[in-house]
Amino acid sequence: MAAALRSSPLAHALATLHPEWIEVAGMPLASKLRDDRPDRSAKLGICDLSALPRIGLKGPGAADWLSARGVPVPDQPNTWSALEGGGAVARLARTEFLVEDGFSGKAVARLAPDLKPGSPGVYPVPRQDCALALTGELVNELLVQTCNVDFTAQTRDARVVTLTLMVGVSVTVLQQRLAGTDCWRLWCDGTSGPYLWETLTGIAAELGGGAVGFASAFPDAQLQNLQ
Amino acid sequence: MKILTCPVNGPRPVSEFAYGGEVRPMPDGATCTDREWADYVFNRSGVPGVKIEWWYHIASGTWFYAERDTVADRVIRTWLPA
Amino acid sequence: MPYQLLRFAFASKHPEPRMFRTPERLKNAYDAVIIGAGGHGLASAYYLARDHGMTNVAVLERGYIGGGNTGRNTTIIRSNYLTPEGVAFYDQSVRLWQDLSQDFDLNLFYATRGHFTLAHTDSAVRTMRWRAEVNKHFGVDSELVGPDEVRKAAPQIDITCGGHAPILGALYHAPGAIARHDAVAWGYGRGADQRGVEIHQQTEVLGINVESGKVTGVRTTKGDIATPRVLSAVAGFTPRVTDMVGLRTPIYIHPLQAMVTEPMKPWLDPILVSGSLHVYVSQSARGELVMGASLDPYELHATRSTLDFVEGLAAHMLDMFPFLSNARVNRQWAGMADMTPDFAPIMGTTPVEGFYLDAGWGTWGFKATPVCGKTMSWTVANGRNHELIKGFNLSRFERYELTGEKGAASVGH
Amino acid sequence: MSSRLPPVTGEWIDRSRGVDFTFDGRAYRGCAGDTPASALWAADVHVLGRSFKYHRPRGVLSLANHDVNTMMQAGARLNLRADVEPLEQGMALTSVNTAGGASGDRLRILNALGGFLPVGFYYKAFHRPKALFPFWERVFRRMTGLGTLDFGAPHIRTPKRYDFCDVLVVGAGPAGLHAALAAGRAGAKVVLVDENARIGGSLGYQRGGSIEGFEMLRDLERDLADLPNVSVRPGTLAAGYYADHWIPLVDAQRMTKLRPRAVIVAGGAFEQPAVFRNNDAPGVMLASAAQRLLYRYAVKPMDKALVLTANADGYRAALDLMAHGVAIAAVADLRADGEPSALSMRVKQVGIPVLKSHCVLEAEAVGDRLVAATVCPTGADGKPDTASPQKFACDGLVMSVGWAPAAALLYQAGASMRYDTTTHQFVPERLPAGVFACGRVNGVYALDSRCEDGERAGTEAARHLGFDTPERSFSIAPERSPPSHPWPIVEHPAGKNFVDFDEDLHLRDFHNAAQEGFDNIELMKRYTTVGMGPSQGKHSNMNAIRVLARIRGVSPGEVGTTTARPFFHPVPLSHLAGRGFNVHRETPLHSRHDGLGAVWMQAGVWLRPEYYALPGKRKSEIVRDEARAVRDAVGLIDVGTLGKMELYGPDAGAFLERVYTAKFSGMKPGTTRYAVMLDESGVVIDDGVVARLSEQHFYFTTTTTGSTTVYRELQRWNAQWNLEVGIVNATGAFAAMNLAGPKARAVLRKLTSLDLSNEAFPYLALREADVAGVPARLMRVGFVGELGYEIHVPADRAARVWDALMEAGQDDGIRPFGVEAQRLLRLEKGHIIIGQDTDGLTQPDEAGLEWAVKVDKPFFVGKRSVEIVRKNGPRQKLVGFELDAIGASTAPRECHLVVRNGAIAGRVTSIAWSDTLGKHVGLAFVAPDMTELNSPFFIRADGGTMVQARVVPTPFYDAEGLRQKVVD
Structure with a gap:
């Protein structure tokens, strides 16, 4: 995989877990870890999805810019709407958006070339996130040990986006069904990624979970669509 | 822990926010006296009471105003700058 | 067994008089009124009476003696400041402290422990050297030391601080001390009382009369007083008092918190302060660890x-x-x-004639108690600023002549 | 011998599991479920500890977590509350603060010296002669403190968590249980906590010889089990109340920070001791403690008891004791009329003599054990009538004379309390919104009333939160007689009638303190230290208030209470600290630096390579070599920690002109400009480089530590100015590295098709191009004084670019260099570092930045202040200096002082030995009249050595900047 152009903020941390890599949008994605156990994802799995394609934009014209390109824009701050192929358009506070493709989405590839400085009121936000998925029955236990927001009060259908602090790091959190797996999604600045990863996987390990590969967390995902 | 209601993100613990101090009108630097300017830069109305303050929601980067009783630590209302 | 205690065993009645009287009522007029019966206010009263012969003085206190920050601080005494003004001022204070128990005939448990301000970054090491150099210049016993010296004084410390904030050095200030904070107020209160000063507890100031720019009196919950001089020594409440005379100042109020452990057998001799970790800690005479951190992050009058x-x-x-x-x-x-x-106090005269400020004490007022009493009493008695406090006058802000303590502000305890 | 009773219904011990332990070196065996105190009492050990000041023997007092005198040490665990902590197999317990163990404590001599040690004695001696105080201080430090630290004890990291619910009920006694049921039945998510190992409160042990209450508890437990929305958590302490219903729940493993929407305080009341001579002798205990021994631990508290009472609870205790084989010598009732309820008849029926209007004058101990108590009539004024004392032989004395509400959480929540003369206790008068109280803490004592009061509170809390609740009115019957006696205090000329057991304060101490002027409650607390011990006055504050009220001739309500601060019981540092998170950020090149042997240093939240270690080389050599590589060949440094901001929009230039001191509107796309930021008082707070990418798109950097606050403040300014700009903090999105050195161009050329010629890409220009196949922004910079390219690339491709540069530079001797080498290189160029060469008061003119401050602009932040300050001229000036030849050992260091005529005239801000220049160079603040070139000045170095320096122009190296501007 040395030829891959991009690398995840967690590349180094994952490398110590002896992963099998696949490449997604030019970035290696850990599909299996040497110690992956089938029950771990069901209990509490933490999976690196930094490789998923995404773009960000903000500004007073951002919503219109997305609408004009056929993207379903969530009309309320801090909500998200679904994209074809498992992706999401998250409205971050009022006028900022994060668009991320799911495993088989093509929206980002379509939008990215258009997103250049110059459109009035539309400001590109470079996204270099550490993007995670948390799976399993004990996710809430991990969340209550790391974040002072009551996530049990949120239903998946309400499509809430939460911008908050988790162990001191600014994060974006939402609940999603991705490739047939219910999960919590979490994004933070890539430079905080290794710390957040180390902290979350450490706590998860105490709870009987831990880092998992993509194939373990999302067994139903069509891997070939990714490449 | 105190709860503060961000006009965009809703009620959150105060640890999610940074305090920005009292909202103070800036005098016109071109016309005010040196003393008026120094008063603006350094002096504060430190008397307890209900004040309008700046607060910042860190995770979303939202600045907003809060009207707060600085004795009871009671937030009366919060709103976004126009 | 010290002889002072013998009398207690053999007296039929407890052989101690009142430390301070409770005057029946306020007089109509005083030569000076001091607002605040904390350490600073009582020290000012004490030296006004003792050194300047002014005894027709009332100290007004809304609560009780020493009930404000005097009784709430973590009792650290040091003089290792950064600016010449600060060093000279606090050095004088430390000298006064060292004889205070004997002056009062009241044991303040003034215990010289040595004070380490830990540096965990190279920029902190630079700042500590700066402070040490300024201190030494003025004859104050301070030294930049390495981690080994810290380990020698507090062998139990994890010099790496959990591996993420290794101690690279420290400013060591040998005269650093702690004292029994309440007793300081009592000692000054007793001394002032014995010299004729009246201490009125549960007496709240409602207003200050100013005529033609001069102080003429004070209105209180127990009646009105005529006086040409008012000294405000009410840390934590200063803006309320300055507002009474229409004075604007840069002072704003933040809470400062502290905590103690249960008593344990003494093990920590020095006073340790870490700016990076926001910790200061010493072990009290009772065996409790007394700890503080940085200020609360927002204004609050509670x-x-x-x-x-x-x-x-x-x-x-x-x-x-x-x-x-x-x-x-x-x-x-x-x-x-x-x-x-x-990060320096505001002391001395103000634009309102006869209104004197002893304020802006931030988190470090306790250690200044004696020298504040000395210099403020001189200032009140003479109507002009004592030499040692000239740099701390309120007027410095409009002149943009701030003191340099901010130059390297870290935790200021 | 053993005082363990046959099995008692509801007992907490598991007789099938024996627990072996030692106390002060002797071996004992208890049961699982025991506490050290109960197991020792069962083994007929009655001296469980020594008091703090007089080293008097102390036994069971409350068995309710305020028996501070019997705190024990178990290995590394110090100050363990022996009255409540679970007994564990193999525990090696010792008493604290004794010389030779609890029973043989050699310090008991202090008891005989009590007369020399009145209240506040330590204020009155030891300071004269002054020279002797350190000696006395050492003596005190040997005597003081309780438990002992084990310096080898491990760092315990606990998993703190957050939790959320509708209603928190604190206290699972009859009131709390009913409150939880009522709120739970209304549909609320309820958390019910109780600090005891099991729920039930007084239902479990205050039985009055009857099983009814205990059966009620069984029913309530069943009802609760039917409600899945009620979480019952025994062994969990609500340690305090903080703003907006924020409650730390502490259990053995962790602290849970609970955010309920409403709080019901049903924490009950602390039973209060009577004050009489020797009321601390082992065997004298609170009635509730005797009942806990009976029903929780199946321990017979004594063989023969005298019961001192002033309420119905004492009668119940007498019946409970009798039911388990304790002989009752008599019930002495402080009240003239005795007990009005049927209990008095039941007590008489079982043959217990009742002495109305009687008090205990003194207890008598022989060999550390109670043997008798003297009782005498008490007058209407509460004074004992000692004319006709009656002495009762007894090995136990139980006290049931009153209660104090466990109201700490209510006080912390801001409730106002009043002294109620029908119950003789403080009760809530006004409760904050969402806070409720019920049961004893609310002044309600009769069992039926407590149940109803609990139901009321639970219903009201649910209604407050909008749950449907049954329409029902509650009427709580007033108490038939006061549960607390207003004066359970008996004077004695010989003293030792203790008010505060933690602090060994007897009645006389309070009179003496008042005599000395400490006659308000706060001053009395501070002078006597009443309530300042580890139990925080739980058994002493109420009596102290009563004593002071009587001294002053006012009611307890007028005396008032002291402030109830957290915590309710002490909380371990491990629980408060939790895991101890240490937030940090890593650039995307972090693992590359690790691989190259980086020695890390902290820079705000970042870690940066200080230098790259090489085997067998010292730091100074390495730094010199790294710098040399940049001067002679090419070096590469990660500068990705710099703040990086994107600024878009038609007003972008105007915005920058307002926040920085320079002008930007006229900048051409493709150029960069140095930028200085001031605060409103004109102090330099940040600097960076502004690049213009296009008409409406700027990209600029901030300092490493400034990025977060600068971004935040820029957002705030624009919230006020409403300029048409978009600010994006791209600090983490971009990686940045500086490729610098005469061979930089040759290296870069291998990786890009961009025309790197000086004409096409001049100094201070910006270009966008691919580097190693990665889209990059390149800036010609000169911070280190060589041909240099700052290369900014998307973070996810940073490692690829770094690797490509290192590989491309191999032939040219490329070296990674760290912060230390960069500092030296920039110093040779005379470039300042904000925060090192400036401080919290530095104005731009003082730092030589006049040229960057354009006061002909209409506005920028700090402009007006700069204009004012300029009227007076600078107080100091930053100058470059060099030392004449000097050895490294005597060279000054950063922050050494510039001294002129014996006065401080400035300080060194930066200094280093420059191999390139062959001398020491530095920057220093000096007085404004000391800036003349070549003028000498003195620096005071280590050991007071005065070192001469000379003012020289900067840059020290390549003054014309030829190396950074033109190298072809």
Whole structure:
């Protein structure tokens, strides 16, 4: 995989877990870890999805810019709407958006070339996130040990986006069904990624979970669509 | 822990926010006296009471105003700058 | 057994008089009124009476003697400041402290322990050297030392502080001391009372009369007083008093919190301060660890406690002393601190004639108690600023002549 | 011998599991479920500890977590509350603060010296002669403190968590249980906590010889089990109340920070001791403690008891004791009329003599054990009538004279309390919104009333939160007689009638303190230290208030209470600290630096390579070599920690002109400009480089530590100015590295098709191009004084670019260099570092930045202040200096002082030995009249050595900047 152009903020941390890599949008994605156990994802799995394609934009014209390109824009701050192929358009506070493709989405590839400085009121936000998925029955236990927001009060259908602090790091959190797996999604600045990863996987390990590969967390995902 | 209601993100613990101090009108630097300017830069109305303050929601980067009783630590209302 | 205690065993009645009387009522007029019966106010009263012969003085206190920040601080005494003004001022204070128990004939438990301000970054090491150099220049016993010296004084410390904030050095200030804070107020109160000063507790000031720019009197919950001189020594409440005379100042109020553990057998001799970890700690005569951290993050005129303060301080304490995991925190409390833009006090005369300020004490007022009494009493008695406090006048802000303590502001305890 | 009773219904011990332990070196065996105190009492050990000041023997007092005198040490666990902590197999317990163990404590001599040690004695001696105080201080430090630290104890990290619910009920006694049921039945998510190992409160042990209450508890437990929305958590302490219903719940493993929407305080009341001579002798205990021994631990508290009472609870205790084989010598009732309820008849029926209007004058101990108590009539004024004392032989004395509400959480929540003369206790008068109280803490004592009061509170809390609740009115019957006696205090000329057991304060101490002027409650607390011990006055504050009220001739309500600060019981630092998170950020090149042997240093929240270690080389050599590589060949440094901001929009230039001191509107796309930021008082707070990418798109950097606050403040300014700009903090999105050195161009050329010629890409220009196949922004910079390219690339491709540069530079001797080498290189160029060469008061003119401050602009932040300050001229000036030849050992260091005529005239801000220049160079603040070139000045170095320096122009190296501007 040395030829891959991009690398995840967690590349180094994952490398110590002896992963099998696949490449997604030019970035290696850990599909299996040497110690992956089938029950771990069901209990509490933490999976690196930094490789998923995404773009960000903000500004007073951002919503219109997305609408004009056929993207379903969530009309309320801090909500998200679904994209074809498992992706999401998250409205971050009022006028900022994060668009991320799911495993088989093509929206980002379509939008990215258009997103250049110059459109009035539309400001590109470079996204270099550490993007995670948390799976399993004990996710809430991990969340209550790391974040002072009551996530049990949120239903998946309400499509809430939460911008908050988790162990001191600014994060974006939402609940999603991705490739047939219910999960919590979490994004933070890539430079905080290794710390957040180390902290979350450490706590998860105490709870009987831990880092998992993509194939373990999302067994139903069509891997070939990714490449 | 105190709860503060961000006009965009809703009620959150105060640890999610940074305090920005009292909202103070800036005098016109071109016309005010040196003393008026120094008063603006350094002096504060430190008397307890209900004040309008700046607060910042860190995770979303939202600045907003809060009207707060600085004795009871009671937030009366919060709103976004126009 | 010291001879002073013998009389207690053999007296049929407890052989001690009142430390301070409770005057029946306020007089109509005083030569000076001091607002605030904390350490600073009572020290000013004491020296006014003792050194300047002014005894027709009332000290007004809305609560009780020493009930404000005097009784809430963590009792650290030092003079290792950064600016010439600061060093000279606090050095004088430390000298006064050292003889105070004997002056009062009251044991203040003034215990010289040595004070280490730890540096965890190279920029902190630079700042410590700066302070040490300024201190030495003025004859104050301070030295930049390495981690080995810290380890020698506090062998139990984890010099790496949990591996993420290794101690690279420290400013060592040998005269650093602690004292029994309440007793300081009592000692000054007793001394002032014995010299004729009246201390009126539960007497709240409602207003100050100013005519043609001059102070003429004070209105209180117990009646009105005529006086040409008012000294405000009400840390935490200063803006309320300055507002009474229409004075604007840079002072704003933030709470400062502290906590103590249950008593344990003494093990920590020096006073340790870490700016990076926001910890200062010493062990009291009772065996409690007395700990503080940085100011609360926003303005508040209340002494409520917060849990996040204790949580943060506990985590940093364990970084320094991991073996304290089993030690328990018994109590937390808070005081209100007068904060200023340059981390130095505001003292002396004001644009209102006869109105004197002893304010802006931030988090370091206790250590200044004796010298404040000395210099403020001189200032009140003479109507002009004492030499040692000229740099601390309110007027410095409009002149943009801030003192340099802010130059290297870290934790200022 | 053993005082363990046959099995008692509801007992907490598991007789099938024996627990072996030692106390002060002797071996004992208890049961699982025991506490050290109960197991020792069962083994007929009655001296469980020594008091703090007089080293008097102390036994069971409350068994309710305020028996501070019997705190024990178990290995690394110090100050363990022996009255409540679970007994564990193999525990090696010792008493604290004794010389030779609890029973043989050699310090008991202090008891005989009590007369020399009145209240506040330590204020009155030891300071004269002054020279002797350190000696006395050492003596005190040997005597003081309780438990002992084990410096080898491990750092315990606990998993703190957050939790959320509708209603928290604190206290699972009859009131709390009913409150939880009522709120739970209304549909609320309820958390019910109780600090005891099991729920039930007084239902479990205050039985009055009857099983009814205990059966009620069984029913309530069943009802609760039917409600899945009620979480019952025994062994969990609500340690305090913080703003907006924020409650730390502490259990053995962790602290949970609970955010309920409403709080019901049903924490009950602390039973209060009577004050009489020797009321601390082992065997004298609170009635509730005797009942806990009976029903929780199946321990017979004594063989023969005298019961001192002033309420119905004492009668119940007498019946409970009798039911388990304790002989009752008599019930002495402080009240003239005795007990009005049927209990008095039941007591008489079982043959217990009742002495109305009687008090205990003193207890008598022989060999550390109670043997008798003297009782005498008490007058209407509460004074004992000692004319006709009656002495009763007894090995136990139980006290049931009153209660104090466990109201700490209510006080912390801001409730106001009043002294109620029908119950003789403080009760809530006004409760904050969402806070409720019920049961004893609310002044309600009769069992039926407590149940109803609990139901009321639970219903009201649910209604407050909008749950449907049954329409029902509650009427709580007033108490038939006061549960607390207003004066359970008996004077004695010989003293030792203790008010505060933690602090060994007897009645006389309070009179003496008042005599000395400490006659308000706060001053009395501070002078006597009443309530300041580890139990925080739980058994002493109420009596102290009563004593002071009587001294002053006012009611307890007028005396008032002291402030109830957290915590309710002490909380371990481990629980408060939790895991101890240490937030940090890593650039995307972090693992590359690790691989190259980086020695890390902290820079705000970042870690940066200080230098790259090489085997067998000292730091100074390495730094010199790294710098040399940049001067002679090419070096590469990660500068990705710099703040990086994107600024878009038609007003972008105007915005920058307002926040920085320079002008930007006229900048051409493709150029860069140095930028200085001031605060409103004109102090330099940040600097960076502004690049213009296009008409409406700027990209600029901030300092490493400034990025977060600068971004935040820029957002705030624009919230006020409403300029048409978009600010994006791209600090983490971009990686940045500086490729610098005469061979930089040759290296870069291998990786890009961009025309790197000086004409096409001049100094201070910006270009966008691919580098190693990665889209990059390249800036010609000169911070280190060589041909240099700052290369900014998307973070996810940073490692690829770094690797490509290192590989491309191999032939040219490329070296990674760290912060230390960069500092030296920039110093040779005379470039300042904000925060090192400036401080919290530095104005731009003082730092030589006049040229960057354009006061002809209409506005920028700090402009007006700069204009004012300029009227007076600078107080100091930053100058370059060099030392004449000097050895490294005597060279000054950063922050050494510039001294002129014996006065401080400035300080060194930066200094280093420059191999390139062959001398020491530095920057220093000096007085404004000391800036003349070549003028000498003195620096005071280590050991006071005065070192001469000379003012020289900067840059020290390549003054014309030829190396950074033109190298072809």
